[in-house]
Amino acid sequence: MGTIxxxxxxxxxxxxxxxxxEDLKLTSLNVLIGANGVGKSNFVSYFRMLRxxxxxxxxxxxxxxxxxxxxxxxxxxxxxxxxxxxxxxLNGYKFSLEPTFEGGFTYTQESLxxxxxxxxxxxxxxxxxxxxxxxxxxxxxxxxxxEADYCxxxxxxxxxxxxxxxxxxxxxxxxxxxxxNEYLRSDAANLAAxxxxxxxxxxxxxxxxxxxxxxxxxxxxDFVLKSTELASGEEQIRLxxxxxxxxxxxxxxxxSDGSIRFICLVTALLQxxxxxxxxxxxxxxxxxxxxxxxxxxxxxxxxxxxxxxxSTQSVPLLNEFDLDDLIxxxxxxxxxxxxxxxxxxxxxxxxxxxxxxxxxxxxxGGRPSK
Numbered sequence: 001m002g003t004i005x006x007x008x009x010x011x012x013x014x015x016x017x018x019x020x021x022e023d024l025k026l027t028s029l030n031v032l033i034g035a036n037g038v039g040k041s042n043f044v045s046y047f048r049m050l051r052x053x054x055x056x057x058x059x060x061x062x063x064x065x066x067x068x069x070x071x072x073x074x075x076x077x078x079x080x081x082x083x084x085x086x087x088x089x090l091n092g093y094k095f096s097l098e099p100t101f102e103g104g105f106t107y108t109q110e111s112l113x114x115x116x117x118x119x120x121x122x123x124x125x126x127x128x129x130x131x132x133x134x135x136x137x138x139x140x141x142x143x144x145x146x147e148a149d150y151c152x153x154x155x156x157x158x159x160x161x162x163x164x165x166x167x168x169x170x171x172x173x174x175x176x177x178x179x180x181n182e183y184l185r186s187d188a189a190n191l192a193a194x195x196x197x198x199x200x201x202x203x204x205x206x207x208x209x210x211x212x213x214x215x216x217x218x219x220x221x222d223f224v225l226k227s228t229e230l231a232s233g234e235e236q237i238r239l240x241x242x243x244x245x246x247x248x249x250x251x252x253x254x255x256s257d258g259s260i261r262f263i264c265l266v267t268a269l270l271q272x273x274x275x276x277x278x279x280x281x282x283x284x285x286x287x288x289x290x291x292x293x294x295x296x297x298x299x300x301x302x303x304x305x306x307x308x309x310x311s312t313q314s315v316p317l318l319n320e321f322d323l324d325d326l327i328x329x330x331x332x333x334x335x336x337x338x339x340x341x342x343x344x345x346x347x348x349x350x351x352x353x354x355x356x357x358x359x360x361x362x363x364x365g366g367r368p369s370k
Contacts, residue, residue: 003150004157004276005089006307014082015049016042019073019335024327029303031321032311032338033359034329039336040311043329044281046084047160053095053133054156059104067103073335081108088276090116091150093135106131112138114147124148158277160186163264164285166257172264173252178227178235184271188264192239195267196225202272212266212298216291217259224249258286265295269302277307284314296320315356323355328365339365 006028012021017039032040049071052061065071072079076099083096092113097105107130115121124147126134139152161184166172171189180190181197188194198206213220224240240249252260265283283299284292296317302308311329312318318326323343330337341364349358358364 003089003153005091005150005154006276007158008087008089010087011083011085012046013084014073014079015046015084016071016073017331017334017336018042018046019079021336021338024338025340026307026309027325028307029300029321029325030307030309030327031318031325032309032327032329033313033318033364034311036313038329038331040329041281042336043338044160044279044309044311047158047279050086050155050158051160054136054152056132056136058097058132062104068099068105069103072099083109085113086155087113088154089150090114091147091154093151093155095133104131107133110134112147112151114150154276157275158279159183159275160279160281161188161264161268162186162281163188163261163283166260166286168253172239172260175236175238178237183275184268188267191264191267192223192225192237194271195223195239196227196237198267198272199223199225205270205272209263209266209270212270212294213259213263216262216288216294217255219243220255220259221246256286258288258291261286262291262295266298269298274302274306277309278302279309281311282313283310284312284317289316292316293320315360318356318359319354321355323350323364326355326364330365 007026010021010024010026012018032043034040049061052058062068062071069076072082081096081098082105085092085094094109094111094113095107096109098108100106108128110126110133112124112126113121126138135148135152138148142148165187171187172191176190176193178193178196181193184190184194195206195209198209210222221242221244224242225237227235227237229235239252241255242249268278283295287295292314293316297320299308299310300320323341323346326341328339328341330339346358346363349363
């Protein structure tokens with residue numbers, strides 16, 4: 001797999017509430033703020049679509065969303081095409097999708113872009129009229145360090161994390177295969193296997209995870225990670241833990257939902273071989289204020305090793321960031337608009353108020369309008 005790169009700029013047109021986002025620049029830490037329903041989750045959903053495209057599941061994903069009419073901005077009568085251009089490193093990936101009568105999509109354009117110091121800029125066109133991305137096929141056929149290698153490797157490394165499901169049937173609470181530990185899955189379904197692998201291969205990181213969890217969950221002592229062998233020979237593992245001054249293994253259901261989410265977040269943000277970009281939607285859900293403060297420090301620290309994109313409505317979490325980190329999301333004429341702030345314009349305000357307070361007072365924008 002080639003070098004993986006974080007996102008430099010992003011153009012999206014005709015995707016859900018994002019009617020037209022032109023060349024949004026992304027930095028190492030990007031914090032989306034805005035009221036309910038302005039389009040923050042649609043921004044995150046775009047990256048889910050990219051993943052499904054590269055996995056050859058665009059049509060299945062579209063069907064689960066309710067068809068193309070639910071995906072293109074304001075329906076197929078108003079939007080005839082969904083298009084995007086994302087740049088990363090010296091490379092870029094551009095595509096256009098046209099809704100079909102069956103509710104799916106067909107590619108009207110799919111291209112790779114390269115702008116190097118000697119051979120750039122140049123476009124590599126992958127064709128038109130196909131129903132699933134041709135990038136994986138081009139990647140398989142091209143050599144190492146080719147444009148297709150850089151594009152496929154980068155995009156497939158971007159990962160959306162979603163730890164909201166902490167119900168009794170959530171995958172994070174169930175048994176899983178020990179060998180499922182190559183990377184932390186988007187819903188942390190393999191958290192026990194991933195921590196087990198960390199403990200064996202990256203003991204320093206494992207201990208850092210445990211110490212960080214203890215800061216937010218004082219009665220937590222350590223994980224109990226023991227594999228059991230089935231009759232088939234397959235090894236399984238479950239996320240057990242013990243509390244301070246006890247050697248009795250406890251079940252994940254004996255942790256609060258917020259504690260489990262925090263453990264997932266800590267593991268994702270401290271992982272030793274991280275994706276080039278991680279995207280997390282409202283990570284503060286269910287966390288108490290001190291855990292949110294810790295989360296802010298973790299996100300800032302993680303952004304030095306990977307690109308972080310996070311959406312939030314938490315005032316305490318906002319207080320952990322700088323104005324330069326923020327992207328304000330608002331609705332204008334029904335469509336989502338994404339804006340960077342000029343820090344100099346708020347210098348006088350910041351002498352008396354925190355960033356969270358300025359957001360609450362609607363000085364920064366991104367608050368519900370009356």
